[in-house]
Amino acid sequence: MKVIIDQDKCVASGQCVVAAADVFDQRDEDGIAVLLNSDPPAEQAADVRHAAAVCPALAIHLEE
Amino acid sequence: MTSTLNPAGEHPAGIPDYPMARAAGCPFDPPPALRAKQEEGPLTKVRLWDGSTPWLVTRYAEQRALLADPRVSADVTRPGYPSPAPVNGSSKISFILMDDPEHARLRRMVTAPFTIKRVESLRPAVQKIVDELIDDMLAGPKPVDLVEAFALPMPSLVICELLGVPYADHDFFQENSKTIIKRDATPEQRSAALGQLAGYLDNLLGEKLTNPGDDMLSRLTERIKIGELSRQEAAQMGVLLLIAGHETTANMIALGTLALLEHPGQLALLRDTDDEKLVTSAVEELLRYLHITHNGRRRAALEDIEIAGQLIRAGDGLIMANDIGNRDPEAFPDPDRLDIQRDARHHVAFGFGVHQCLGQPLARLELQIVYSTLYRRLPTLRLATDLEQIPFKHDGSVYGVYELPVTW
Ligand code: SF4
Numbered sequence: 001m002k003v004i005i006d007q008d009k010c011v012a013s014g015q016c017v018v019a020a021a022d023v024f025d026q027r028d029e030d031g032i033a034v035l036l037n038s039d040p041p042a043e044q045a046a047d048v049r050h051a052a053a054v055c056p057a058l059a060i061h062l063e064e
Numbered sequence: 065m066t067s068t069l070n071p072a073g074e075h076p077a078g079i080p081d082y083p084m085a086r087a088a089g090c091p092f093d094p095p096p097a098l099r100a101k102q103e104e105g106p107l108t109k110v111r112l113w114d115g116s117t118p119w120l121v122t123r124y125a126e127q128r129a130l131l132a133d134p135r136v137s138a139d140v141t142r143p144g145y146p147s148p149a150p151v152n153g154s155s156k157i158s159f160i161l162m163d164d165p166e167h168a169r170l171r172r173m174v175t176a177p178f179t180i181k182r183v184e185s186l187r188p189a190v191q192k193i194v195d196e197l198i199d200d201m202l203a204g205p206k207p208v209d210l211v212e213a214f215a216l217p218m219p220s221l222v223i224c225e226l227l228g229v230p231y232a233d234h235d236f237f238q239e240n241s242k243t244i245i246k247r248d249a250t251p252e253q254r255s256a257a258l259g260q261l262a263g264y265l266d267n268l269l270g271e272k273l274t275n276p277g278d279d280m281l282s283r284l285t286e287r288i289k290i291g292e293l294s295r296q297e298a299a300q301m302g303v304l305l306l307i308a309g310h311e312t313t314a315n316m317i318a319l320g321t322l323a324l325l326e327h328p329g330q331l332a333l334l335r336d337t338d339d340e341k342l343v344t345s346a347v348e349e350l351l352r353y354l355h356i357t358h359n360g361r362r363r364a365a366l367e368d369i370e371i372a373g374q375l376i377r378a379g380d381g382l383i384m385a386n387d388i389g390n391r392d393p394e395a396f397p398d399p400d401r402l403d404i405q406r407d408a409r410h411h412v413a414f415g416f417g418v419h420q421c422l423g424q425p426l427a428r429l430e431l432q433i434v435y436s437t438l439y440r441r442l443p444t445l446r447l448a449t450d451l452e453q454i455p456f457k458h459d460g461s462v463y464g465v466y467e468l469p470v471t472w
Pocket of ligand 1 (some may be wrong): 005009010011012013014015016017024031032033051054055056057058059060
């Protein structure tokens, strides 16, 4: 799985961090999402899919 | 404006009034007429207080699609925008009623304190506030009104602390904020209340410009100094955060407690657990089930949009009825059952799209702490009156109870 974040779209809701804290983090200065791991292992795939589904800005794209 | 709550609600043209009335004796469920509309299809027309007939979007999938669509506008001044009440120019409360790029520019200035990490770091402080309020309740007389003794002061103390607003002034801004969210306030009353709050925040910003502290308003003054933000914009943001910070959470605490008292099995599960995951899922489920912002998310179409076989025209108003969206059986099986063990995390109680609630991490933290502390410390908590006696906020833009007399 490959994860891509569109930081221009991100509205810093932090939903991705709640869903998959090993894969997503937020910048301290403005809360914009950053990737900790763009190629997460299979056991995190469900959490990452959930993160993409709840992201209100549709800023997370997955290539499976 | 009694017509907005007219249970019959059908005009000769067959377009029902919105908002619709809830069923008597059924305080947690959305109006039956709204359920009927959802069963008819995802989009339907409704009639508002001003005679306009925007689209009502009743299903979860279409609500999310439209709220995330850049062709819809949240700007209250757009033609076709379905306003919940009369507005005038000064009713524009900061960035929630603006579109990008203005919205993004302003929103990004206040996102830093709401990152998951920063909010988590507040956990001990919020826990302390909760514990102290419960100590006071236990030391005082009973029965007690849970709204006044606990549900309202708790989030007010937290947001005051965060913003750097003296809590001593809380009577003043609670009064004004009540007026702003009251459905039947006149435009004059609403803009007077907004003006009061804006003036108060402007004063406070003035003090912090010369004498900054470690709080959000002080950080906004740094942006004012470098010309990134006008003092008026900063004051508007302060008003928004102050109102949003205490009305919503307060209603979730009181109404959530009432819902749990009416579902003793669910309450027992929550009271007797030390599993943080169950507390977290209970918060999400109560947010979904209660959906206290029951007036829908309002938008105007900027272009023609085709969705679910329907053509929405540029200039049409849209109301995403998220309360019934959270009860859409396609998204949540057996939606009218309160089940704190279900996975409800994808609910739309905080909205969806770029305007999704900025304060949601803080709201979640507060509710998790309250729901994991209150019932454990007051295990015999019960209503001190009949359900029929409880006054519900049918008339406000945030649903809840005015009073919740409880004893233990
Ligand atoms: S969920 Fe989406 S909008 Fe929220 S922080 Fe993550 S990427 Fe940004």
